[in-house]
Every structure is written in C-alpha cells, then in structure tokens.
Amino acid sequence: MTELVLDVRDLVVRRDDLVAVRGVSLQVRAGQRVGVVGESGAGKSLTALAIMGLLQPGWRAEGQVLHDGVDLTKISDKAFSSRRGRTLSMVFQDPLSALNPTQRIGAQITGVLRRHTRVSRDEARRQALDLLVQMRLPRPEQMLRAYPHELSGGQRQRVMIAIALACYPQLIIADEPTTALDVTVQKQVLRLLDGAVKERGCALLMITHDLPVVAAMCDYVLVMYGGRVVEEGPVATVFRTPRHPYTKGLLESQPTLDNIGLDGTGRLPSIRGSVPPLHAMPSGCAFRTRCDRADGRCETVPVLEGTESRAACWHPVSVATPAGAR
Amino acid sequence: MLVFLARRFAFFVLALVVSSVLIFSLIRIAGGNVAAVMLGKGASPQAIDELMAELGLDRPLPVQYFDWVAGMLRGDLGTSFRTGEPVTDLLVDRLPVSVPLALAGLALALLVAVPVGTYAATKAGTPTGAFVATLSQVGIAIPVFWAGVLLSLFFGVKLGWLPTGGWTPWTVSVTGAIRSLVLPMVALGMVMAATLTRYTRTAVLDVMNEDYVRTARASGMTKRAALFRVGVRNASLPLVTVVGLLAAELIGGTVIIEEVFSLPGLARMILSAVSAREVIVVQSTVMVIVAFVLVVNLVVDILYGVLDPRVRVTR
Numbered sequence A: 001m002t003e004l005v006l007d008v009r010d011l012v013v014r015r016d017d018l019v020a021v022r023g024v025s026l027q028v029r030a031g032q033r034v035g036v037v038g039e040s041g042a043g044k045s046l047t048a049l050a051i052m053g054l055l056q057p058g059w060r061a062e063g064q065v066l067h068d069g070v071d072l073t074k075i076s077d078k079a080f081s082s083r084r085g086r087t088l089s090m091v092f093q094d095p096l097s098a099l100n101p102t103q104r105i106g107a108q109i110t111g112v113l114r115r116h117t118r119v120s121r122d123e124a125r126r127q128a129l130d131l132l133v134q135m136r137l138p139r140p141e142q143m144l145r146a147y148p149h150e151l152s153g154g155q156r157q158r159v160m161i162a163i164a165l166a167c168y169p170q171l172i173i174a175d176e177p178t179t180a181l182d183v184t185v186q187k188q189v190l191r192l193l194d195g196a197v198k199e200r201g202c203a204l205l206m207i208t209h210d211l212p213v214v215a216a217m218c219d220y221v222l223v224m225y226g227g228r229v230v231e232e233g234p235v236a237t238v239f240r241t242p243r244h245p246y247t248k249g250l251l252e253s254q255p256t257l258d259n260i261g262l263d264g265t266g267r268l269p270s271i272r273g274s275v276p277p278l279h280a281m282p283s284g285c286a287f288r289t290r291c292d293r294a295d296g297r298c299e300t301v302p303v304l305e306g307t308e309s310r311a312a313c314w315h316p317v318s319v320a321t322p323a324g325a326r
Numbered sequence B: 001m002l003v004f005l006a007r008r009f010a011f012f013v014l015a016l017v018v019s020s021v022l023i024f025s026l027i028r029i030a031g032g033n034v035a036a037v038m039l040g041k042g043a044s045p046q047a048i049d050e051l052m053a054e055l056g057l058d059r060p061l062p063v064q065y066f067d068w069v070a071g072m073l074r075g076d077l078g079t080s081f082r083t084g085e086p087v088t089d090l091l092v093d094r095l096p097v098s099v100p101l102a103l104a105g106l107a108l109a110l111l112v113a114v115p116v117g118t119y120a121a122t123k124a125g126t127p128t129g130a131f132v133a134t135l136s137q138v139g140i141a142i143p144v145f146w147a148g149v150l151l152s153l154f155f156g157v158k159l160g161w162l163p164t165g166g167w168t169p170w171t172v173s174v175t176g177a178i179r180s181l182v183l184p185m186v187a188l189g190m191v192m193a194a195t196l197t198r199y200t201r202t203a204v205l206d207v208m209n210e211d212y213v214r215t216a217r218a219s220g221m222t223k224r225a226a227l228f229r230v231g232v233r234n235a236s237l238p239l240v241t242v243v244g245l246l247a248a249e250l251i252g253g254t255v256i257i258e259e260v261f262s263l264p265g266l267a268r269m270i271l272s273a274v275s276a277r278e279v280i281v282v283q284s285t286v287m288v289i290v291a292f293v294l295v296v297n298l299v300v301d302i303l304y305g306v307l308d309p310r311v312r313v314t315r
Helices: A044-052 A077-081 A105-116 A121-134 A140-145 A153-165 A183-200 A211-217 A235-240 A245-252 B002-030 B034-039 B045-055 B061-073 B087-122 B127-141 B144-158 B174-208 B211-218 B223-260 B266-275 B279-307 B309-314
Strands: A004-015 A018-029 A033-037 A060-067 A088-091 A171-175 A203-208 A220-225 A228-234
Touching (some): A004 A203, A018 A044, A018 A203, A018 A228, A033 A044, A033 A211, A044 A171, A077 B223, A105 A121, A105 A140, A121 A140, A121 A153, A183 A203, A183 A211, A220 A235, A220 A245, A228 A235, B002 B061, B034 B045, B061 B279, B087 B174, B087 B223, B087 B266, B087 B279, B127 B174, B144 B174, B174 B223, B211 B223, B223 B266, B266 B279
Parallel strands (some): A033 A220
Antiparallel strands (some): A004 A060, A220 A228
C-alpha cells in the first residue's frame, strides 16, 4: 500500500451547538483521487475547509487531520501556513472572486512560489510562465501582466489551478472547481486538472455534487449526507451497486438520455423532500425522514459496514437488486 | 490609463467652471451691498450708486463674471474694496494658519484611524472590538467645537501646557506657531479619526471576508501577512474615497476650530468679509477653497486608478 498523504479521523466541525460535520474519517493515498459527493449542506465544503484550517471565525474543528507526519489541527498558524500551498493546496469554487483583483496574475503565481521556495524573482517568473503554458492559457507572456478582471472565468480557474500546483503539493483539494463555469469550459478545466495532477503524481480530493465528474476522475468515492459519510468505496463498485438508499437515489436522479424523455413523457426520478436545515437534522440516520426503507431501527446511528464498499444503513439495498430497479 | 486621466481631468475643469458660476451667483442672490456698508447708515442713495460705479459693481453680471474669471486665470484674485489690499496677499497671510491646521488634522486622523480601525476589524465580535467600535461611535457624536473647548480647558487652562487660543506667527517663533496649532489640530484630528476608524474597520472587515483572502491563505500566507498585504491594501480603496469626501468636511471643521481657538485663518477672513459684503473677497476665497477640495478629489480619483486596475477600464 502506498503512503497516506491525508488521514482524517473522526472530524467534527461545529459552531457552538450547530454540528455540521459529525465524525468524518477519510484517507487519501499518494497519487490517489478521492471524490466526496453529496447535496449542498452535506458538510463537504466544511470538511475541506477544516482540513485546510481555513474555517470561518466561529467554526471549530475537532478530531485529527494527519498529513505529512503532523496533526494539522494541533499546529500553529505559522507552521500550517508553511504547508498551505506547498504540501497541500486548494482550488476554490468561484474563480471570479478567488483571485485578488488588485494584483497581477504573474504576482499571484510568483507569490506562492517565492513564499515556499528559495527561487529568485526571475526564476519564479519563468516557472509562472511555464505553469500558464501548461494550463494552456493563451498569450502567457501578456497574461502574467494581466489583472483577474481581464480574464474569462475558465481562464481564471486555470490560474487558480496553476497557483495550487505551483509547488508540487502532495495533495490538492478541489472544492467544486467547475461549478461556476460554463459546461463547455468545465470539461477543458477538468481535463487540465486531471492531466496536471497525473503528471505530478499528486493526490486529489475532489469535492463536488456532480457524479459524472467523480466517475470520470476519481478512483474512490465518499458519499456524504447530514455531515456523515453514508457510503464509501471504489467508484466502480459504489456507482454500479450502491448500497445506501441515498446513494441509489442520487444516482437515479442523474439525468440520462433514457430518463429525461425526449418526447416529453419522461419524469426524472428524485429523492423526496430536501436536506433538512442543520438545526433540524434528525437523530439517528439523518436520511431516515426521506427514506422509504426507514423504520424504528433507523433512530440509532448506523455504522459503515461492508467489504468491497461500505454503507452506513440498517436496511441496505441488496446487492442483487440492480441499480435503477425500484 | 491615459484615457482615464484625460477624462478625469476634463471632469475636474468642468466642476471648476460650474462651481465658479454657482459661487458668483449665490453671493449676488444673498443680497447686501458693499457700498452701503462702507458708507455707513446715513449715506444717500446717490453716493452709494457712485461708489458702486467706481467699484465696477454696476456693470452687467456676465461682464463682472468674466472679468473675475479672467483675473483669476492671470493669478489676480481681485482687491478688497475697503482696504485696497489684494485678496492674494490676504490669503498668503492666512494660509500658513489654515493649511498646516487642516493637513496636520487629517494626517493625525489617518495615523490614528488606520491602525485602530484595522485592529478593531481583527477583534470584531470580541469585547475589545466592541469597545473600540463604541469608542469611535462616541467620537463621531462629539462636535468639533466641543472637543476643542474641552481640550482647551484641560491642557490650556488646567494644566497650562499649551495656549488656549491666539496665534504666534511662524516668522516670530516656529515653536510658538506649532504650540498654538497643537490643540486645534488634535480637536480636528480626533473627531475625524473617529469617523475614519469606523470606515477603516468596515473596509478591512469587508476585504477579509473576500474569497481572495482565503485563496491567499490557502497558498501559504499567514494571518498577519494576509491582513496587511491583502486586507489593508485592498481596504485602502474605499478609504481613499472617504478621505476625498472628508476634504470638504475638513474645511468646515477648520472654520469652526479657528473660531474656537481664535486663530487668524481663512475661516475668520471669510466670515468678516461676508458681514462686510466684500463680494470679491468672499467669492475669490471660496473659489480657492472649492478648488482645493476639487484638487483633493482629483488626486483621490487618480490614486484610485493606480490602486485598483478595474477603475481604469470602467470609468
């Protein structure tokens, strides 16, 4: 087994009495690509921010986040800062607001290089140029001198990825990296991210609500609901034979050419109800209020069980039932 | 950038023209007659008319206006009707009082407000932060004249450290001049600092909540570095605007504080000129002040363009 680059144990993220992440454990091995999926409010982004130590004031993380031999929840801001952007980095959702509007692109990329490596100004500039070329940005020389507002959304996201990749991190956390982009641009950006991550051999933790993205880019997937991991396993196993009713529902509510009904007759299946607000999350299995299989047992929290893939459910979907059958 | 500068400058010139027309008309609408004031109560209407003609005040208004503007363009601000002194000389006497007072007040305000406001922003949501915010709120509510009177009572009357008012010209004694400016400057500066502290706090807080600060942190900036290199720098944009707007308030504050500390500055000169209906003195002095405020705002806008690349394209 290859070495772990991230080992999160029993992560809890809370703001006073509001608990948004309720004991998440996840591992990422060197070079592995792990996807985290779930609806908004499942606690995906807070998990990512807690790992990076960048929670908003008021939010607190408990548990362990082991990375590169240290527990990130225990080290000082200075020690953590020397790792952010160097051994682990992050790509954020909205490229429109994630770049400093008053700083040139070049300076934003060389900034991270010069913060973490002892390169000269010229060398940093050369590396920044290389990164822009690698990210297939047009006219890279001019782009170094450009300001963020002069770039398109897709270009900005590629700059974000360049910043995240600059110091060859062991792990990149990408939080909905393409959600804010046009569909056509999404593909390009994902392909570039995919290629760059592969080439550098760095691991990827991809947070998204987009199941096809996970299917295309990840080896392993965790499905989150109500602040907990409800199912996890190799992507092929989980997507082919989902065992948690929530995973199954998510997969079935994906529009495909078969179920959208081009003649106007089809109805897209959906999970009934919506994610309850944080303060009204049901006890026990958080999904039970929306689940057809729920009974009295579901008032106790189920644990993750299974061999190839693991699901936290008292009444898992039988493996024999093919996905899609009701 | 050149287009931006040219546009901004054209706007500046236009603003100067419009304000000159406004100043010229307002004083005439306000009424009163310099000749009547000069000749006293018993003067015959005929004598008044003669003096008016002598002073050139019987000419059509457009002629008077263009005469005044042409004079200013040559650097001639006109002459006092009563004393025959050129307005330029009157100004040169007063500026060494008013200009250092206004600039030092503003500088003091910024020196206090930027660090305190930034500190308050980092402590937002804590008791310390609330204390600083409340303190600056109280500061905003204090009128300049009251602050002046209090300072004068404490440091001037009770402790006797500084003069309670009056003026020692720079030519007589530099330290004397500075001593007479300290209390008015502090009064003016502290009250403005309170307003600026609020703005700084809000501006820094706003910036620190921006996604790009999080990006900076995610790429390895420490909290401190992100606060100073990204937070304060980007917060300076809204602050620069506020300073531009405060320039006008600064002049108003100077007028009041000069009265409180009986300083022979621009303010007192205008007040006495208004009561004597010295049309040309009032009009030229007010024009100089307006031009000053406009220049400050021009500088502010150019600075804004330098600080924020987006402004150059959008305006």
